[in-house]
Amino acid sequence: MASKIELRQINRNNIYRCIYESGGISRQEIALKTGLSIPTIIQNLSDLEGRNLITADGVFQSTGGRRARVIRCVLDAAYGIGIDITQNHVTIVVVDLSGDIVCGGVREKFPYQDTEHYYDTLAFKLEQLLERNGIDRKKVLGVGISMPCIVDTARNYVTYGRLLGAPADIYKRFASRLPYRVEIFNDANSGGFAETWKSEQENMVFYLMLSNSVGGAIIDRDEIYLGDNxxxxxxxxxxxxxxxxxxxxxxxGCVNAYCSAQLLSDRTDGNLEQFFAKVDEGDPECVQALDTYLDYLAVTVINLRMMLDCGIILGGYVGAYMDRCVEKLRERITKLNPYETDSGFVQPCHYKTEASAVGAGLPFIKKFMMEI
Ligand SMILES: [Zn+2]
Structure with a gap:
C-alpha cells in the first residue's frame, strides 16, 4: 500500500497529467476526471503554481453562475535537448514539456569525427543555439544524444558503433564538455519515441527507420522494448x-543492403529530395529504383507484421517522403499478406528529419513529469 507521502505524490501527478492532457481545464473538471476532492485539488494546484508548473489564466465562457479559471501547464517550465549525430550531419533541438520544438531542428552538414575538435565544436553549437534563443540553462533537464549505434542505456556505453566509427566510451566525450546531464541513445529508438509521444495510438507500434542505415524500435505506451542486449x-x-x-x-542479404536511403539518394548526389523530385518528373531510372526499393521494403514490412501484428510507422529519411508512395507500398504488402486485404496498418511518419533529435530530448521530459 502507498504511504501518505507516496499517495500525495500520486495525487499531484494525476492532477498535473489531467491538466497536461487537457490543454486547459477548470478545477471542477479536474475533480470530475480524477475523482479527487476539491480541497485536495486546491492544495495541489497551489503547490504546482508555487513551482511555476501551472498557471491559472483567463476564464471559461460563462454558462451562468461563477466563471471558472482556466488552468494550464507552463510548457516552458523545463526543456529537454536532443542531438542527433549521423555520419555526415547533426541536428540539435530544444523541446518543451509538450514535446514541441522550441528552437533548433535544422539538419546541418557536420561530418562525425572522433576528434577533440568535433566534440568541442558540437558543444559550442549547442551553447550558441541556447544563447541565440534565450533558453534559461537552469531549465535544461538534460541532453540526449542519438546515434546510429547499439547503446547500453543502463551504462551509457556504445556496444556496437561500426557504422559511425564511434568509440565505446563516447559518452565521456560529451559529458566532459556539456554542463548538463547527458545520456546516449540508439537513433531508431529515439525516432520511434518521438513519433509515438503525441500519438493517440494506445497499442504497441513498430517504428521502421529508413535512413542511411535501417533500424527499428518496438514502442508500447511510451516504453521501448530494448531486448536482452x-x-x-x-x-x-x-x-x-x-x-x-x-x-x-x-x-x-541484410535489409540494409536493400532499404537504405542511400540506394535512392546516391542517384542524385546524395540528395533525397531531388531523387523524389525526379520520380515525380517521371525519370525512368529513378522510378525503377523506387519500384525495386518498395519491393524489398514490402517484404521487410510484411515480415514485421507477421511477427508482431501491430501498426508500423515508416520513419527516417525515406519515411519523410513516404506520404507520396505509401499506397504503392501498401498494394505490394497486401499481395504478400495471407490474412489481410487492407494494409492501412502502415503509416508514414509525422516528423521529417528531426525525429531522432526530438526523441533524444524526450526521455528527460518523461522522467520530469513522472516525478512531479
Ligand atoms: Zn547486416
Missing part, C-alpha cells in the same frame, strides 16, 4: 535475400 529491432540486419548484397556488418 539492447539490440532489439535491429532489423537492418534481418536477412531477406540468401547470399544477397553485402551489408556493412560483413554479412550478405
Amino acid at each position: 539492447f539490440r532489439s529491432s535491429e532489423i537492418g540486419h534481418l536477412k531477406i535475400v540468401p547470399d544477397g548484397a553485402p551489408c556493412y556488418c560483413g554479412q550478405k
Whole structure:
C-alpha cells in the first residue's frame, strides 16, 4: 500500500497529467476526471503554481453562475535537448514539456569525427543555439544524444558503433564538455519515441527507420522494448535475400543492403529530395529504383507484421517522403499478406528529419513529469 507521502505524490501527478492532457481545464473538471476532492485539488494546484508548473489564466465562457479559471501547464517550465549525430550531419533541438520544438531542428552538414575538435565544436553549437534563443540553462533537464549505434542505456556505453566509427566510451566525450546531464541513445529508438509521444495510438507500434542505415524500435505506451542486449529491432540486419548484397556488418542479404536511403539518394548526389523530385518528373531510372526499393521494403514490412501484428510507422529519411508512395507500398504488402486485404496498418511518419533529435530530448521530459 502507498504511504501518505507516496499517495500525495500520486495525487499531484494525476492532477498535473489531467491538466497536461487537457490543454486547459477548470478545477471542477479536474475533480470530475480524477475523482479527487476539491480541497485536495486546491492544495495541489497551489503547490504546482508555487513551482511555476501551472498557471491559472483567463476564464471559461460563462454558462451562468461563477466563471471558472482556466488552468494550464507552463510548457516552458523545463526543456529537454536532443542531438542527433549521423555520419555526415547533426541536428540539435530544444523541446518543451509538450514535446514541441522550441528552437533548433535544422539538419546541418557536420561530418562525425572522433576528434577533440568535433566534440568541442558540437558543444559550442549547442551553447550558441541556447544563447541565440534565450533558453534559461537552469531549465535544461538534460541532453540526449542519438546515434546510429547499439547503446547500453543502463551504462551509457556504445556496444556496437561500426557504422559511425564511434568509440565505446563516447559518452565521456560529451559529458566532459556539456554542463548538463547527458545520456546516449540508439537513433531508431529515439525516432520511434518521438513519433509515438503525441500519438493517440494506445497499442504497441513498430517504428521502421529508413535512413542511411535501417533500424527499428518496438514502442508500447511510451516504453521501448530494448531486448536482452539492447539490440532489439535491429532489423537492418534481418536477412531477406540468401547470399544477397553485402551489408556493412560483413554479412550478405541484410535489409540494409536493400532499404537504405542511400540506394535512392546516391542517384542524385546524395540528395533525397531531388531523387523524389525526379520520380515525380517521371525519370525512368529513378522510378525503377523506387519500384525495386518498395519491393524489398514490402517484404521487410510484411515480415514485421507477421511477427508482431501491430501498426508500423515508416520513419527516417525515406519515411519523410513516404506520404507520396505509401499506397504503392501498401498494394505490394497486401499481395504478400495471407490474412489481410487492407494494409492501412502502415503509416508514414509525422516528423521529417528531426525525429531522432526530438526523441533524444524526450526521455528527460518523461522522467520530469513522472516525478512531479
Ligand atoms: Zn547486416
